[in-house]
Amino acid sequence: MKKSDLEDGSSKLKTTELQAQKLGADLEENRLQSLDDSLCPLSLCTVVHGQQPDKFLIEQGDNNIAQQDNASTETTKSAVLNDSCNAEKDKADVCSRPVDDTSTETEPSVSGVNSSVPDFSILRGEVCLDDLTLRELQEAFRATFGRQTTVKDKIWLKRRITMGLTNSCDVPSSGCVVKDYKIFGKDAKQEMPNTDEIPKIGFQATSLVRDQVIYPGNEGDSPSSSYYHSEDQQGSSKRFKRVPIHNDEPQGNLLTDQSTNKRTRKPTKRYIEELSDIETHDSTGKLSSPAKKTTHEVLLKPRVAPFHEVECPGTIYPTRKDTLGGFSVHVPYVSRTRRGRPRKDFISFVDREPFVVHNEVQTAVGMTLAKEREEGNHVRKASKVPLTVNSDRGHIEAVDRKEGVQDQQANVCNAASKPKTKQGLTRKHHRAWTLCEVMKLVDGVALYGAGKWSEIRKLSFSSYSYRTSVDLKDKWRNLIRATQTQLPAQKDGVCPRKINPSIVPIPPSILLRVKELNELQSQGGGFTAPVKFSGQNNNVVQGKGSGFL
DNA sequence: ATTAGGG
DNA sequence: CCCTAAT
Secondary structure, three states: OHHHHHHHHHHHHHHHHHHHHHHHHHHHHHHHHHHHHHHHHHOOOOOOOOOOOOOOOOOOOOOOOOHHHHHHHHHHHHHHHHHHHOOOOOOHHHHHHHHHOHHHHHHHHHHHHOOOOOOHHHHOOEEEHHHOOHHHHHHHHHHHHOOOOOOOOHHHHHHHHHHHHHOOOOOOOOOEEEEOOEEEEOOOOOEOOOOOOHHHHHHHHHHHHOOOOOOOOHHHHOOOOHHHHHHHHOOOOOOOOOOOOOOOOOOOOHHHHHHOHHHHOOOOHHHHHHHHHHHHHHHHOOOOOOOOOOHHHOOOOOOOOOOOOOOOOOOOOOEEEEEEOOEEEEEEOHHHOOOOOOOOOHHHHHHHHHHHHHHHHHHHHHOOHHHHHHHHHHHHHHHHHHHHHHHHHHHHHHHHHHHOOOOHHHHHHHHHHHHHHOOOOOOOOOOOOOHHHHHHHHHHHHHHOOOOHHHHHHHHOOOOOOOOHHHHHHHHHHHHHHHHHHHHHHHHOOOOOOOOOOOOOOOHHHHHHHHHHHHHHHHHOOOOOOHHHHHHHHHHHHHHOOOOO
């Protein structure tokens, strides 16, 4: 009885030991993973690079010293984690026991059982990275991030490991000791400010951040990445605008550092957003130079940046690759999509489309052959455009039908003017100017004079309700520009531009006519040019020119 | 409301 | 095309 009891006890003990060992390993893995997970957002914060270490080739002597000291804290920690994580496994005695002999039993078993499991022991206790060999550093890296590295740069490895272990970016490149996942100054063992807070935050944040896809790719990870160069070779802070560098001195005093608490800010959506924005501006290098602007133009106009972003599909968050602190990570950039004003007008814009078709059909009576071509153009466009808003389109069409053909013009006007009252910036649907329109415009200018845009619009463009007087003016301006740029080039002979069949260039005949009208009117000052004259010109030009159209 | 001009 | 100042 007693004997069996004893045996039982011993076997139990063994099993429990084994369990505990496994548990310890699990916990380690858990923690490491959580660190890894939360590393990304946190590493967005200041990346400080201190002085280079003067010695980093010192072979490892006794860096396991403090392991036994650590055992107690390790124990409590494990217990706590155990409590929160797995309720079934937790038994205080089980936990406390094996951790005592981590240095003897756990390491070999953990690293021995499966070679794919990193040797976490190297991170246990007080680790002075400065004292590690390259191989050890690589091993430590593997233990920290769960992946191999071929990086041979000790400094980089040390920093990465320290960052990973402490979950902090505020890592000096040398002279620090990592203990219990905190950084200690090497000489004065003063704890780094705030770093004790970090593991908790990291742990909390893990759950929030877990579904972010974070994988440190190998390319971006190498120390030859841009991050590394810009930082290490330039001694930091020069072109590292991405993040303000608060703290070049890792041992900065505690008060100030607590006041500049921002570094440990939790990686909220907003945070990511901000940084990605900053990063975007930085990467594009588009420092809109206000040099050319006159003084009154300098006041910022809230213009919409034309970003062609894709709407993210419901639940799946797209990620973009980013390099953060030398890491190549995938950061969700949900918030980047349409941060500006929402596009409110697309309904009204769709609204107008059906009209165009009908209208064109209505007014197509007196049109030339060219006109028919345009019409086809319009129809195609109309059918293409509402593709994305099929559901809305049906409704709108129904409305249109109800309104009746007669009222459609009014309807369209409403639609066109609606978005203007709305604060949203609604861009008109781009309508390519057709040849017919251009000709009408030219005729109108010839008839009524350039500048009489409202007249021209009323009299010559009554059928094109979507052309405003401003449009006419703009088009005329463009035509004039075209005469100045396009005509001489064609005279010279070979047109340098690629011939794009989809874009029908304005025939030189019209262009010449525009030019003459322009010159005439700018000289003569607002008198009405005779119509016949321009007609003559047109013919002449046609005879002279390419004879096409 | 139109027009001119910059963006 | 958009926006705004000037008329």
